[in-house]
């Protein structure tokens with residue numbers, strides 16, 4: 001696609017030919033990205049299959065104890081089957097995900113501007129069985145009626161198209177064995193947070209939590225306070241961080257939404273269930289009260305606990321082939337975001353010019369300050385500030401929200417979760433553009449560079465304080481003060497006498 005400013009002086013036939021070439025190029029790149037994604041999924045499935053076979057061979061007795069009939073994902077919370085893609089409808093009637101102990105042998109997506117620059121890192125080939133607690137994710141076990149609704153989308157017996165099974169499910173986590181390993185993440189530079197962490201560590205030890213991990217910075221701070229914290233474990237290397245999903249049963253965050261985003265960013269692939277204690281200012285996604293941590297953790301570790309699968313977006317920057325005289329890498333980089341990826345015009349005073357495609361179909365050219373591509377969880381963050389809709393985190397969609405578009409008719413869109421979006425800078429764009437991932441890791445984009453965004457198969461399984469909708473609506477009302485208005489006075493006329 002060639003920008004309008006270039007086209008308008010050219011003879012129509014030349015302009016049309018150029019536009020056709022650009023569209024074909026974008027389509028070919030889209031197709032390549034989709035094939036790459038399919039290839040990666042295939043690799044992942046094969047490795048899961050291998051792990052499952054090896055796991056069964058190594059520990060058949062343990063397997064016998066797990067009386068389940070169907071397994072979607074082994075070892076990792078994988079939300080591929082919960083997406084509402086037409087291709088996935090066959091598998092959506094499987095009612096649960098099951099966690100099982102697996103061999104530490106998987107490929108994990110890696111990202112971080114500073115820590116992880118490779119697309120994928122092979123984790124250690126460790127043939128030990130992981131010591132993680134086993135759990136099952138089921139449809140609401142309390143509500144028997146839901147089990148009855150667990151049938152195929154289309155029944156061929158009577159030809160009725162039935163839509164009772166939707167991807168919007170209330171999922172419950174049931175532990176098969178007690179969780180014994182937690183990773184605590186703290187908001188930095190907050191004395192109250194560190195104090196709570198110290199208290200929580202001792203309490204968790206009393207509860208037979210044998211392994212407690214923290215970040216290296218936190219371990220150093222705790223050791224400064226008290227040398228008895230020596231037993232606390234930490235992830236010293238990038239590799240340990242990448243593999244930590246395999247040894248942690250529960251992730252606990254003490255901070256605000258930013259700490260939860262930080263925790264999610266450390267897990268470049270599958271992530272254990274996360275409990276977010278509110279010690280920040282807004283706390284939209286951090287629903288647990290820190291003063292009640294004992295009661296809350298006791299209940300969660302006993303189970304069942306409701307969880308919300310907060311879907312993340314997989315983002316990939318594809319660089320246009322060019323001679324780089326700057327330090328920008330020409331390799332493509334990949335990111336996982338819980339809230340959103342935004343593209344803005346940075347310091348440039350020129351209007352941004354972003355050509356957008358959805359599954360290869362031209363959508364629009366965003367001319368304004370930029371664009372936000374957000375997950376449903378991110379709908380209440382930057383996207384909300386730019387006028388996007390507030391979306392329940394379990395609605396399977398991708399939000400497409402412009403930032404200050406210079407147009408009277410540009411409205412935000414919500415697209416289905418199975419699409420792949422592509423945002424490209426025209427080769428002759430006037431200004432610069434910057435992509436940010438959950439507000440961090442800013443990357444400069446140049447003419448011809450593209451950003452490809454799709455729903456990731458690795459959600460953040462966030463433990464609910466009550467249940468998914470209750471928590472979300474409470475946050476909308478109490479954190480965002482949604483629709484706060486003085487109640488209209490009642491009519492004071494005397495009621496008609498009978």
Ligand SMILES: NC(=O)c1ccc[n+]([C@@H]2O[C@H](COP(=O)([O-])OP(=O)(O)OC[C@H]3O[C@@H](n4cnc5c(N)ncnc54)[C@H](O)[C@@H]3O)[C@@H](O)[C@H]2O)c1
Nearest residue numbers: 256257258282283284339340377378380381382385438439
């Ligand atoms: N104009 C804006 O509103 C704006 C601008 C830039 C970034 N942000 C948001 O800030 C996020 C990064 O958060 P941070 O804490 O690291 O930065 P931060 O410290 O700048 O805080 C951003 C604020 O957004 C809130 N927030 C974050 N995620 C939220 C969510 N999903 N729902 C509701 N509120 C949420 C946080 O509680 C915090 O009050 C980005 O992902 C982006 O969504 C918003």
Ligand SMILES: Nc1ncnc2c1ncn2[C@@H]1O[C@H](COP(=O)(O)OP(=O)(O)OP(=O)(O)O)[C@@H](O)[C@H]1O
Nearest residue numbers: 185186187188255256257258259262280281282283
């Ligand atoms: N463990 C961590 N390491 C490094 N940075 C972190 C860590 N936890 C949080 N941060 C960063 O610290 C900043 C503030 O954290 P957070 O948002 O949790 O606190 P807050 O702003 O007080 O709370 P709220 O988000 O509720 O307004 C965020 O930008 C976040 O990315």
